[in-house]
Amino acid sequence: MRELSLPPLVPKIRSGGLADSVYAIAEETPDLVQFSRREDCPRATRWLPVTALGFRNEVLALAKGLMADGVGPGDRVAVMSRTRYEWTLFAYALWSLGAQLVPIHPTASAEQVHWILSDTRASAVVVEHAEEAMTVGAICGALPGLRRIWQFDHGCVAELCTLGRGIPEELVHRQRAQVSPDAAATITYTAGTTGRPRGCVITHANLAFECDTLLEGRRELLAGTGEPPSVLAFLPPAHIYGLMVQVSCQRHGVRVGHQPDTGSAHLLSALASFRPTFLFAVPYLFERIYRTARRAAEREGRAETFDHAVDVAVRYAGAVERRALGRGPGPGPALRLQHALHDRSVYARLRDALGGRVRYAVSVGSPLSREVGLLFHGAGVTVHDGYGLTETAAAVTGHPAGRPKFGTVGRPLPGCSVRIAEDGEIWVRGHNVFAGYLDDRRATEEVFRGGWLATGDIGHLDEDGYLHLTGRKRDTIVTSGGRSVSPVQLEERLRAHPLISRCVVVGDNRPFVVALITLDAEALDHWQRLHFPHPVEPRVAARRPELQEEIQRAVSRANAAVSRSESIRAFRVLPGDFTVQEGLLTPSLNVRRAAVVQAYAAEIAELYAQ
Incomplete structure (x- = not known):
């Protein structure tokens, strides 16, 4: 499609x-x-x-x-x-x-x-x-x-x-x-993951259409029956x-x-x-809640039970998803029984972390991994993923109510269109698309293609019309051997490891691909307490052979999804996490790739020198 x-x-x-x-x-x-x-x-x-x-x-x-x-x-x-x-x-x-x-x-x-x-x-x-x-x-x-x-x-x-x-x-x-509806309501600047941010002129009509479309299609999800949202x-x-x-x-x-x-x-x-009763969030929050719950279970000696409950939730949610898409009968009796047994001891804790009343949520900013989406769906909180830009006044796609397809960012919102260009770039249009960049006619003309907004993102529509994101045009790595590598798949697989907070894959005009990795501070502290009698500061812990071996195993698992020429050959565990204050994350917690590469140029050079 x-x-x-x-x-x-x-x-x-x-x-x-x-x-x-x-x-x-x-x-x-x-x-x-x-x-x-x-x-x-x-x-x-x-x-x-x-x-x-x-x-x-x-x-x-x-x-x-x-x-x-x-x-x-x-x-x-x-x-x-x-x-x-x-x-x-x-x-x-x-x-x-x-x-x-x-x-x-x-x-x-x-x-x-x-x-x-x-x-x-x-x-x-x-x-x-x-x-x-x-x-x-x-x-x-x-x-x-x-x-x-x-x-x-x-x-x-x-x-x-x-x-x-x-x-x-x-x-x-x-x-x-x-x-007037067509008057500028806000000049909102792009996150600026590369280059200087641009001022997006978003009109009253743009923002009203976006907001009305989102809630009109999800009104029944905002709260339980008789409960004020x-x-x-x-x-x-x-x-x-x-x-x-x-x-x-x-x-x-x-x-x-x-x-x-x-x-x-x-x-x-x-x-x-x-x-x-409803939650608008970014993937990082759901990942954080899962990791915190996993560490708590490990401290209480319930790690095996927790992991089994997660497996049951994922399988249960997958069966429910296939039924909603017309591809299966839903969970069988044995799976339903296992799911019910874990509800109070495990799933209720995940729901309680969100306040106890949230049953539906929206995640936008970067794609939510399929595994995390299935886990929360199985735990009783359906997280609808979506995709959008500053230029589209937020979301332009989202999961339809009752038909989420985890691992995708949904279908076009009502009144919106998605087209996949010949080179795989995602083009969109709709009443929520901005009026242009402030006082920059040339930049505005560069992103429009016959009425379509060229997003700069790469993806594809599947047979059901759900959009899959695979990377950014500008983020595609081309090694010195001419091999094109999309870093997103590797980075997402690495971030699935409980210890890893962020990952940036590097390799432009280089002979092979390397990775910069940051650690989750709470997860690192927990890991140290399990393995050593006296935890040390993160900078010292990052050099421990045992930690390096743990991260190497995560890298090897991520490499299993790609060819040898696309695989990560070396990595560096950084002493601290990326932050918004340092200019390494956007306000929506996406990595500013160019800023990270510049800030850690010396570490990258050392990886290749080795």
Whole structure:
């Protein structure tokens, strides 16, 4: 199959903008709880409700304050903060005035911040803490158009609301009424895995179509019968996926809680106290939960039982998947019995790690491995995988409700199309495809092919119309012997090992392929305690022969899937993991391949010298 299109479920909005839903919902259902806040302490277990009417009033008051401070239609205002209630509040206040949102990740470097603020000609920026304020302050002298810096933890929201008290509400409504669906809602920058990030102009219509399509097709998955739907938002809204989650929930009456700290302990604690009914996440979260549960079972002496339960879950989910696709009868009686026996002791623990109420989830950002997808499906949490770009306002494909096919990123969303070009590149189109790169006509023309957006990703559609990703055009390695190698398969197989956190396969213009490997800190600590009486720091542990042998076994298993000329001949275990702060991961936790290769050039050279 080379091309597949699905008819739309929702129409493209013909008038107004994203802020209109705030006022419409407050008018129709003023008592609907749209948000829950932990205002006094970010790690408190008590969540305080914010109704639709209360949110509307706060948005309107902030919009009046922004207007009083000179923000108007078409102005670009940057928000540099973690995921928090005030972020969402600012976004809707800006949209109420016809202003454009410019999200910036809080860990962005001064150079990256300068580029985004200068490229967008932003007139103002709001930051979260003094650290971000210092970053902006260090470069604001070179930004003559930047006239305001606000700070969340200095009470800027309250100050602006006070400033705007004398502004008539009608002035805000008048500006909101002038917003066109085709006007820019946000200038969101690409993750920049290679090269300088580009500003994607995403319109109100793009984002509305994306959000309405996603939830319209999955409304029955959001919560159990009679249960109000809720989502814990922890993905960075500086990334289009995180922004899409918050807009989707607001437009469709799904209660949202904000979790700024995404460290494992803090995130799991927030999931336990908020208890969402649906989850938007990235593959890393599900992999982390599985590995944590496996280590806990090993400590308790239940590793064998846990591994058997995982095997049963995978086989059970595979049988259910084949039945849904019309290729089998489903799990047999013996498998159903084994599955039921493991539910309370093993599967319930995995569900409890997500708060206990999640039965369906969406994973986007990078492909979820088939094994992890089957495991969670068998454990009672169906994770629908999807695929998208900043340029497509998040997802453009996803698993249909009731018919997931694990190991794929689903079929085109309703109203979207996927085509596989002659060279295997994935092309897409739909009402969610962006308006173009900011002030860069040449770059925009380069990615469009007769109305199709060329994604730069390589893949294929199977006989059922499900999309399989196999790599990036620019990531394809060509060895000095002329052999083309797609690193994705090797990297995914290596990351399946409990000790391995990240992997980058290298080999362009080299005689063979090598790998840089990072370790999961918690898994490494657990492994050391099992094998040695006194654990040592990761830098020292990485050189232990026993660890090198363990990783070599993982490399050998990964090499079994490819030819000799594509196999990894040498590897280096790095002393620490890649981080967003170092610029080695994108905000959505994808590896910046070029940045890693540059940062570890000396280690790569040593591997080839050996």
